[in-house]
Amino acid sequence: MSAVPSSVNQAPGLPSAPLDPQVSQLLELIARAKRPPIHALDPEDARIAYEKSAPILDISPPAVHATEDLHVPARDGHAIPARLYTPREASWAEPLPLLAYFHGGGFTVGSVNSHDALCRLLCGQADCMVLSVDYRLGPQWRFPTAVNDAFDALHWVFAEAGRLGADPARIALGGDSAGGTLAAASAVEARNAGLAPVLQMLLYPGTCARQDTPSHRALAEGYLLTAEMIRWFFAQYLDQEASRDDWRFAPLDGGGSGADVRNVCPAWVAVAGYDPLHDEGVAYAAKLRAAGVPATLANYPGMIHDFFKLGRFVPAVAQAHAEAAAALRAAFGQS
Template sequence: MSAASSTTPGSPQASSDPRPQAGRPDAALDPQVAQLLDLIARAKRPPINALDPLDAKIAYEKSAPILDIAPLPVHHVQDLSVPARDGHAIGARLYAPREASWADPLPLLLYFHGGGFTVGSPASHDPLCRLLSMRADCMVLSVDYRLGPQWRFPTAVHDAFDVLAWAYAEAGALGADPARIALGGDSAGGTLATACAVEARRLGHAPVLQMLIYPGTCARQDTPSHRALAEGYLLTAEMIQWFFAQYLDQDSSRDDWRFAPLDGGGSGADVAGCCPAWIAVAGYDPLHDEGVAYAAKLRAAGVPAELAEYPGMIHDFFKLGRFVPAVGQAHDDAVAALRGAFGAA
């Protein structure tokens, strides 16, 4: 990760705790992020949690491209179908930056989109997956796992595990190198990526990286960052609870490590022996503290974990690159983490 001054908006810094404290001025926000939040407040559109789930899905898909970077041209994009354990066909979108073959296989990133297990799709995260594919010189397999409320926990986890096993089994046929597979995801997708890292270890696989972008990791949203940032920073406490109401089959599922790898059931997932991690957290994100804590959990178990702090950013900032230029630094850092894990120069 590139070195940066702690005063550079949006840039990662080494501070152990860059969170906004009570009474800290909003000047710590990236200026473009502050402007964006003001525009959203002025628009007075109903938040996603005020919509019914179907309308929320439609609204998210329509709004996703507005603030995101322009999609990069990619050599090859293909929609695939992966069999699930219950016979369902899981959709997936494969990106390739160039031709691959048995003789010259490409690394592969298995990617899970965010959206609170309720909204989002490979289409909503298409620009990000294109960027990662082209700049990290890897295939990206973006998974269209099933969403709530039609499909509740643990269906999304089962879909993620089934695609994980399939990706390793079919890597050669795809032109991917099974020795250079990484896992990644943002927000809820980051939760699925953490679970896949544990499942990969169980299956005897060795992913080279888990790239976790503002992941959800805790059973209950009671950290200091959740309390301090409950409203006003795009992702609100009410929104988080609405998402989980669509996803969870019962409240006790919060204690399942596949939902809460940090502390589900008291101790969370057994992460010893899991693959190294790169974890991005935003200073003005309610999920900030659980991302930091998960990095600490991995390190305590002997798993290398690099924590990238972006103090001036908010949740979902990886998809705000059209409006917030400083997001480019985070994209650069994610690409560097992938290339380093894949062994690229």
């Protein structure tokens, strides 16, 4: 589904477009399996369950030129695991663009392994390096640890670009769901630090302080990500209720006005029609545009949350993959 212009207003609550038939069949299969939902498990078991389910639903991992597991130093001395994907040989004469990517999972589950296929796909289709960051998760590490890890990875990528074979003038930020929150916050941090990423690619990002939008209310049950699951994720992640009003948690409206997004890098924001997070993604793109930031809203009305990782069962996801890669290539100045 193609990007929609800013003048298109999304209907509140339930979308008017039908659910994608393959998505509907997948939801029926999941319901018939009767596996306990993530929020019914303890966090460690939830992480194991998520890791096991990811390769079942996702596309087969595409081949890339090379991968390297490395570590990024955090401000507190922790070594943040990361995986670097390279589409072809880099050299000092021909450095490659780079996408710093933050995986989704409600700040509680997910890893570089759960998002391996997606990062490989973006590496190949966008012809760029991808640095997938394994930031720390709750409840062992609560807010703002994940944000601090993301910010530390941001600064490290710009500082080490030359050594990695990356072009510091062509670095993008990206993430899905909770990782989209981290990418959006990192774009603000980059502006504050005088760094200049070329794009923030936000895939169904979480951006609001409280889950009370029409899409949250209308899509609270039945579409993979549920209201109860969201509450559970944030119970693992937040250090205190007041942190909901920190812009690093809620760049849309934390503290009332949210993050100051003037002069942040351009954005490509993907939203799914049957996603509780739909409205806050739409609103964040509008917030960016209101601040004078170029922001493309890519609307996928028949999709659900996490659909970028459902390509094995949902053929239409391939088009979204292609459009995300095209947005990256355009930001990198590639044909």
